[in-house]
Structure formats: structure tokens, C-alpha cells
Amino acid sequence: MAFDQGLSHRFEIKGGDFAKAGRVSLEVKEILHDLGIDPVIARRVAIVSYEAEMNVVMYATRGEMVLQLDPEAIRIVLEDEGPGIRDTEMAMREGYSTATEQMREMGFGAGMGLPNIKKNADRFELTSEVGKGTCCRIVIHLSPGGRA
Amino acid sequence: MTLEEVVKLLEAEIVWGEQYLDQEFEFAGASDLMSDVLAFGKAGVLLLTGLANIQSVCTARIIEAKAVVYVRGRKPDKEGIELARMNKLPILSTGFLMYKACGLLYSHGIRGLEDR
Numbered sequence: 140m141a142f143d144q145g146l147s148h149r150f151e152i153k154g155g156d157f158a159k160a161g162r163v164s165l166e167v168k169e170i171l172h173d174l175g176i177d178p179v180i181a182r183r184v185a186i187v188s189y190e191a192e193m194n195v196v197m198y199a200t201r202g203e204m205v206l207q208l209d210p211e212a213i214r215i216v217l218e219d220e221g222p223g224i225r226d227t228e229m230a231m232r233e234g235y236s237t238a239t240e241q242m243r244e245m246g247f248g249a250g251m252g253l254p255n256i257k258k259n260a261d262r263f264e265l266t267s268e269v270g271k272g273t274c275c276r277i278v279i280h281l282s283p284g285g286r287a
Numbered sequence: 288m289t290l291e292e293v294v295k296l297l298e299a300e301i302v303w304g305e306q307y308l309d310q311e312f313e314f315a316g317a318s319d320l321m322s323d324v325l326a327f328g329k330a331g332v333l334l335l336t337g338l339a340n341i342q343s344v345c346t347a348r349i350i351e352a353k354a355v356v357y358v359r360g361r362k363p364d365k366e367g368i369e370l371a372r373m374n375k376l377p378i379l380s381t382g383f384l385m386y387k388a389c390g391l392l393y394s395h396g397i398r399g400l401e402d403r
């Protein structure tokens with residue numbers, strides 16, 4: 140495989156930039172497509188990437204996403220600078236959202252993002268420090284049997 | 288049902304994607320909530336929505352919708368159409384409201400996401 144040695148991409152995400160929101164995840168999708176990654180897996184990666192990206196756009200100041208590929212798995216680490224999350228367990232609950240009216244009008248803010256990441260990922264770790272930022276670590280296995 | 292038949296049935300305008308009129312559709316999903324689309328959408332879906340912002344185009348592409356129908360005469364702005372073009376995502380706009388658009392498609396054999 141082309142990425143036997145491992146492959147890594149880095150993307151910058153700007154908080155509040157709704158016009159560009161999602162572009163990083165579309166690029167991630169494109170990269171995975173070009174590498175010939177299984178479309179079902181690539182779609183799951185795109186969904187988790189997009190949900191995480193939208194959260195940075197909606198809630199944080201800025202963020203950096205690193206996409207890593209190796210023969211076993213696709214890993215996404217998204218670290219942002221922002222308000223952080225006081226109670227990550229509560230944030231993970233379906234329906235919990237602090238989205239503004241403006242975000243809801245845009246079709247977001249149903250409190251389904253983090254649960255949807257969890258559903259599509261094989262591993263999902265959410266850590267946060269109030270006043271500093273939030274970090275999402277996501278792993279999706281490449282082998283069909285690898286899904287936890 | 289082909290995209291061309293969808294156009295006729297919904298008396299829709301082809302906003303972008305004339306070259307995809309022979310694409311086939313078996314199932315559709317409808318929502319104005321992108322959160323729902325991301326959670327329940329399936330690859331190959333015909334997506335109906337009344338939300339015409341750039342995120343609706345982006346979301347459709349992320350879930351691999353095969354085409355998007357905007358209801359009540361909505362359509363994405365220039366940037367949205369450009370994003371659809373870049374992603375080869377056909378865009379239709381129908382004057383019908385959501386209920387009628389969905390009802391017409393369903394009564395002509397287009398299934399829901401849960402029936403797939």
C-alpha cells in the first residue's frame with residue numbers, strides 16, 4: 140500500500156468561519172478516496188471529521204486537525220483553543236447542546252455530533268480543559284474485522 | 288427512478304448537474320436538520336431539504352448523497368452551487384413544499400431510509 144510508511148496531514152480550522160466550515164473534512168474525504176481507502180470506511184471518517192470540525196467552527200477559536208494513516212487505522216487528532224467543555228460526559232449525551240439560535244438555523248445544534256462521532260468511530264476520546272481547549276482523538280480501523 | 292424522472296415528477300429546475308439525469312435513485316431522505324442528515328443519511332440517498340446554505344451542500348457530500356432536491360423554491364447561493372459542481376453533486380429545486388415532494392416520490396416507488 141502507498142501509505143505503508145504512514146502518512147500524515149495537518150489542517151488548520153478557524154473558529155466562527157461558517158463559510159469555510161466543512162472544507163477540511165471534504166479534503167480529508169478526497170485524500171482517502173485518492174488512496175483507495177474502502178468507501179464505507181472513508182465515509183465514516185468523513186462524518187466524524189465533519190462533526191468534529193463543525194464543533195471547532197461553532198464553539199472554539201481555532202483548531203488543528205492531524206490526519207494519520209497507517210496500514211491498520213486512520214487516526215484523527217483535533218486539538219482546539221477555546222472555551223473547553225466543563226462536563227465532557229454530559230456533552231456526549233444525545234440532545235445536549237449549547238448551540239445558539241443562529242447555529243440551529245444553519246441545521247446544527249441538535250446535540251447529536253459527539254454521539255455520532257462515537258457511533259462511527261472505533262475509538263473516541265474526548266478531553267478538555269475549561270478556558271483552554273478541547274481535544275478529540277478518533278481511531279477508525281482499516282481492516283473489516285478491526286471494528287471494535 | 289432516474290434523476291430526469293425526479294425532475295419531471297417534482298416539476299423541478301436543474302440548478303446544476305444536467306449531465307447526471309440518467310442517475311438512478313431507489314431511496315430518499317428528507318430533513319432540514321443537518322445533524323439528522325449526518326446521523327441517519329445513507330450513501331446514495333436522494334436528499335430533500337429546505338435548508339439551502341453552504342452547509343447543506345457540504346453535508347450532502349460528506350454523507351455521499353447522490354443528489355439534493357431543495358423544496359419550496361429554495362436553492363443554494365453561488366458558493367453553494369460552486370461547491371456542488373466541484374463535488375459533482377446534482378442540485379434540483381422544486382416549488383413544492385416538503386410534504387408534497389416527499390409524497391410524490393414515495394408514491395412513485397422511492398423508499399425511505401429505513402426500508403433499505
Ligand SMILES: Nc1ncnc2c1ncn2[C@@H]1O[C@H](COP(=O)(O)OP(=O)(O)O)[C@@H](O)[C@H]1O
Nearest residue numbers: 194198230236237238248249250251252253273
Ligand atoms: N470543540 C468544542 N469546544 C467547546 N465546546 C464543545 C466542543 N465540541 C462540543 N462542545 C460542547 O458539547 C456540546 C455537544 O456537542 P455536539 O454533540 O457536537 O452537539 P451540537 O454541536 O449539536 O451542540 C456542544 O453544544 C458544546 O457545548
Ligand SMILES: [Mg+2]
Nearest residue numbers: 190194252253
Ligand atoms: Mg456538534
